[in-house]
Amino acid sequence: MGAGEMSAFVAGLCVAALPLLAAGFWLGRRTARTRSLAGLGTPVEHATFETLHTASLAAPPLRAGLTEETARKAARRLRTLLGTDALCLTDHEAVLAWDGAGEHHRAQIVERVAGPLETGRGEAFRLTCEEPDCPLRWAVVAPLTVDDRVHGALVACAPGESAVLVRAAGEVARWVSVQLELADLDRSRTRLIEAEIKALRAQISPHFVFNSLAVIASFVRTDPERARELLLEFADFTRYSFRRHGDFTTLADELHAIDHYLALVRARFGDRLSVTLQIAPEVLPVTLPFLCLQPLVENAVKHGLEGRIVSAGGKCHIGITAQDAGAEALVVIEDDGAGMDPELLRRILAGEVGPSGGIGLGNVDERLRQxxxxxxxxxxxxxxxxxxxxTARLPKYQPGVHSGGRMPAER
Amino acid sequence: MNSAYTVPAVALVVVATVLVGAFGLRISRTTSDFYVASRTVGPRLNAAAISGEYLSAASFLGIAGLVLVQGPDMLWYPVGYTAGYLVLLLFVAAPLRRSGAYTLPDFAEARLASQAVRRLAGAFVVGVGWLYLLPQLQGAGLTLSVLTDAPDWLGGVIVAAVVVATVAAGGMRSITFVQAFQYWLKLTALLVPALFLVLAWQHDGADRPVFDEPAALREQRVVRVDDTLDLRLGHPLGVTATGTVDGRRYDGEHVDLPAGTHRVDRGTELALTAGDPVPAADHGSNGMSTALAEGREQRPLYATYGLILATFLGTMGLPHVVVRFYTSPHGVAARRTTVVVLALVGAFYLLPPVYGALGRLYAPELALTGDADAAVLLLPDRMIGGLGGDLLGALVAGGAFAAFLSTASGVTMAVAGVLTQDVLPSRGVGHFRLGTALAMAVPLAASMLVGGLPVADAVGLAFAVSASSFCPLLVLGIWWRRLTPPGAAAGMLVGGGSALAAVAATMVGHPAGGGLYALLAWPALWSVPLAFLTMVLVSLATPGKVPAGTPAILARFHLPEELAGGQVRGAAPDVPEEGEDDTWARVR
Structure with a gap:
């Protein structure tokens, strides 16, 4: 084999190793998840482990609520747990999932389940069947209740009457009910977060409105053209901040809003305020929570001019930078103003100090985290x-974040 | 070749790249003019950036070399490289932009809401990226060694070092400007010398090149064979040899070689006389242009179709091309950008064949030594000579380095992004540097290790792998609502995996030739349909796994942005279903 062939061979190996590595990685993750419990403890303990393991496997689908999809996934595990020939989960109208033999009993089950669903009490009954070799002769119905409301029923079918099965089905139904309650809890938590995001949606401060109108009023006589321009800026800014569609916006739009805002501020403070912009155009399409940079700029203006109003000619400089950093955009807003005690800032962000400390920062921080x-x-x-x-780091892509849609993302 | 001008030219390109990258044009603006500063990138600028990033060593040097060695059949390469954007324009550009995805893994997650598919797409991005980086580094090595007698590996190391340094230092802050600059630099570097070369050719009064005849020498030329090779002669040929031919030593003696195959050992010098047809070399050539020649000759039609399919469908899966579309502000702009890209890339690809054709006239012996890729670099010196030739040569060399730098930095950033985001454990911003180093280290090591490998085909192979993994994902993901995560994963694994395996087999095996070799060397023709078929069948077999928000997601992909906001709300289901992961995109 020549040197060329040798090196070609090595190269081929390198390329061939790629899919192998990927496959190995995947296999490793797969096997790591389902570690075998065999050989641990006594047979009784082993059986307990097995039961707990099966139950834990059935839990995740149920945590998403009771639908056909989740019922199908859970029914298989639940039947293993109960060890019956057939098991089904129903809601008020229909059988959601049937696992095991004898699916021709579906209609019959739906009929018989209506009673228990009404009363919320379990029931056992005999099944009539035309088919001679059907193993199902008897069924236990255990209702699934969430907050005292019956959501559906778990039906276990068996060849013969069994007190053990009645008891076991009842216990399993109670366990399933707990999972469904947790699912309900999950849903309310999601709703809560959405409500919180809505509540957190930044509002423009009333002071800003008053100050702007006062400034515009001061120009009305001396410089009507300027006043008109400012009024239009004010209209643009308020239109942006009062808009109703979407919780997200693009960096370009947010920068435009900041522009309108700064035009009004500059009208008030004149050349005491200077602004430097460094924007990488690549990050302008980045989607970010609505009005989450403007409060930062407002904060910088406030801090920058704080304590300098008295001393004549005190100038403030604000720098706004947006950089491209791979899969993220890096937005930096700085001022050369009074600054703040870091300890006080920490307490403001932790919510220990009242709103006077600066609601803007805490609000933006919380929304970005959410x-x-x-x-x-x-x-x-x-x-x-x-x-x-x-400094704010904004990912260029985040599942569920679109400037068009109204989609809170939960992580 | 005179390196007095080329070294400064290459250095100038490197410095200009670093400077434009670090400061950009707009980033240094220190006014408060928001209107200018927050203006999004227009289609023309973005298209120049995409083209700059796309036109790589294979385009700049490889195509001319291929045309030189194998004639007009190879014109399919520039056609394919360009037409890929047509497919991208028709089926992918706007919906991809509207999906909000930055990288291909992002798209997989946005469409299928599955972390597993996301990771798989990430793995393929890394694989395709590495396959694509390899020839860039090798091309840089070849360029530098042709121009300055530097060792083969030096060019690759320089490119790797510059790219890692600028990318890791956050120096590519205004990458759009860098890449746009690189496009115009590359176009100039090919266009200006080409004009002079054509003038020189006209002035020379030479015959118009006849492609169908074997390339013939116009004057006596001494060819030094750097690597042992087999010569195939259709007709008897008289040469003056110094070295070993067919196992016999010669020392400046005249040899009459009969028709047939002859082995010429390393270090042999052959003096060919004017008017002789240039014999073709069989193996051992280490250029970008000659590697799969055998397969192509045996199955020309099949190979051509394989090439067309790979380049048509592979472009949309190139990771460094996809991320550029994010810069477009919306879907329509993305589409306009693609149209301009078509024009820019098309204009550029008119030039390499000119070099190839002139190379057949003026430097046909390059086909013999396997340095055909150097044709673009050597022609100015060969045809014009003197100071003018040196200057034009320096310009071309600078353009070639721009090609290596722009493509390599783009691919490195894309691969590093995926490595940092999806492979390496997350540890903050500084982590990106590690990802960058890793993204470059692997292909650099491979290019050193496998010096003699036919690497330009790695570009074609990268296209084939991309066409068999990402093309089905993108096309079906955008146009077919019944696609499921298992289907997508299976299709990518089967299609991309088999293409990768074929690539590996081609690189390892030197299969004895015949149908199997052609099948493996041009996998796209069977691996792409296979990938589509697998994706469709597995998706149909797992109808329960269609992601919950699919109608809403597709509505967002296809409707203009202003409309989509309302549509998404209307089409979304009330209750999100729980996926296998917590990061399921919830559509409300």
Whole structure:
């Protein structure tokens, strides 16, 4: 074999190794999940493990509520748990899933389940069947109740009467009910988060409205053209912040809103305020929670001009930077103003200090965490007298975040 | 070749790339002019960026070499490379942009809401990226060694170092401008010398090149054979040999070689006389252009179709191309961008065949030594000579390095992004540097290790793998509502996996030739249908696994953005279903 062939062989090996590595990775993850319990403890303990394991497998689908899909996934596990020939889960109208033999009993079951679903009490009854070799002669109905309301029923079918099965079916039904209650809880938590996001939706501060109108009023006589322009800026900004569709916006739109905002602020403070922009155009289409940068800029303006109003000619400089950083956009807003005691800031962000401390930062931080996860909160560098630098990392893609739709993402 | 001008030219390109990357044009604006600063990238700028990133070493050097060695059949390469964007335009561009996905794994997650498919797509991105990086590094090595007698590996190491340094240092802050700059640089570097070369050719009064005849020498030329090879002669040929031919030593003696195959050992010098047809080399050639020649000759029709399919359908799965579309503000802009890309790329691809054709006239012996890829670099010196030739040569060399740098940095960033996001455990921003180093280290090591490998085909093979994994995912994902996560995963594994396996077999095996070799060397023709078929069948077999929000997601893909906001709300189901993972996209 020549040197060329040898190296070609090595290259081929490298390429061939790729799918092998991928397959190995996948297999490893697969097998790691379902570790065998065999050989652990006494047979009784082993049986307990088995039961608990089966129950734990049935739990995840049920946590999504009672639908055909989840019932189908859970019914298989539940039948293993009960060890019966057939098991089905129903809601008020129909059989959601049937696992095991004798599916021709569906209609009959639906008929007989109506009673227990009404009363919420379990029942056992005999099944009539035309087919001679059908193993199902007897069925136990155990209702599934969530918050005292009957959601459906678990029906276990067996060849003959069995007190053990009645008891076991009752216990399993209770366990399933608990899972469904948890699913309900999950749903209310999602709703709560949505409501919270809605509540957190930044509002423009009333002070800003008053101040802007006052500034515009001051120009009406001296410079009507300027006043008209400012009024239009004000209209644009309020239109943006009052818009109703969508919780998300693009960085470009948010920057436009900041532009309108700064135009009004500049009208008030004149050339005491200077702004530097460094925007990488690649990140302009990034989707981000609505009005989550404007409060930061407002904060920077406030801090930058704080304590300088008295001293004539005190100038403030604000820098806004948006960088492209691979799969993320890095937005930095800094001012050279009064800064803040880091300890106080920590308490504000933790919600220990009242709204006067600065509701903007805490609100933005909380929304970013809810949308992108806890590692995407604001990073704030500050000290007294040293200005403030706020960094936000915005992923370019996050499941469920679209500037068009109204989709809160939950992680 | 005079390196007095080329080294500064290459250095200039590197420095310009770093500078434009670090400062950009808009990033240094220090006014408060929001309107200008927050203007999104227009279709023309973005299209230039996409083209700059797309036109790689294979386009800049490889096509001319292929045309030189194998004649007009190879014109399918530029056609395929361009037409890939037509398919992208028709089926993918706008919906892909509207999906909000930044990378291909993002798209998989957005469409199928499955972490498993996402990770699989990530693995293929890394695989395709590495296959694509390999020839860039090798091309850089070849360029530098042709121009300056540097060792083969040096060019690759320089490109790798520059790319890793700029990308890892966050230096590609204004990548759109860098890549757009690179496109115009590459176009200039090919266009200006091409004009002079055509003028020189006209002035020369040479015959118009006849492609169908074997390339013939116009003057006496001494060819030094760097690597042992087999010569196939259709007619007897008289040469003056210094070295070993057919096991016999010669020392400047005249040899009459009869028709047939002759083995020429490494280091032999053959002096060919004017008017002789240039014999073709069999094996041992290490260029980008000659590797799969055998397969193509045996199955020309099949190979051509394989090539067409791979390049037509593979473009949409190139990771560094896909991420550029994110820069477009909306779907319509993405579509417009693609149209401009078609024009820009099409214009560029008119030039390499010119070099190939002129190379057949003026430097046909390159086909013999396996350095056919150097044709573009050597022609200015060969045809014009003097200071002018040197300057034009330096321009071409600079353009070639721009090609390596832009494509390599784009692919490296895409691969590094996937490595950081989906493979390496998350540990903050600094982690991206590790991903970058890793993304470049593997192909660099491979390019050093497998110096003699026919790597330009790695570009074709990267296209084949991409066409058999990402093309079905994108096309079915966008146009077929019954696609399921298991179906997508199976299709990608079967199609992409088998294409990868065929690639590996081609690289390892030197199969004895025949139908099997052609099948393995051009896998796209069977692996793409296989991938589609698997994806469709497995999806149909698992109807219960269609992701819950599919109608809403597809509505968002296909409706204009202003409409989609309302539509998504209307079409969404009330209760989200729980997927296998917590990160199930909830559509409400």
């Amino acid at each position: 949308v992108y996860g806890d590692d995407h909160g604001l990073v704030i560098e500050t000290a007294v007298g040293a200005g403030m630098k706020i």
